[in-house]
Amino acid sequence: MTSFPVLIRTESAAGEPRYVLGHPLVDRYLEFVAGRGSLANWLDSLDRLHSVQ
Numbered sequence: 001m002t003s004f005p006v007l008i009r010t011e012s013a014a015g016e017p018r019y020v021l022g023h024p025l026v027d028r029y030l031e032f033v034a035g036r037g038s039l040a041n042w043l044d045s046l047d048r049l050h051s052v053q
Contacts, residue, residue, distance in 0.1 A: 005050065021049070 005021040012018045020027045026049060033045045 007046070007050075019046070021046075 005023060005026070008020050008022065010018045010020065019030065021030070030042065030046060030049075034042045037045075
């Protein structure tokens with residue numbers, strides 16, 4: 001059985017919502033996208049990563 005990434009919602013130290021999938025490289029990529037794009041871009045990236053198995 002392989003593990004499937006689970007989206008976890010947390011809060012940053014500043015109180016902003018933060019979402020992680022539990023994989024360090026993927027989580028850093030999502031932080032990068034969130035800092036440079038719109039919410040729609042971030043959600044699209046998350047959806048693409050979630051559909052890859």
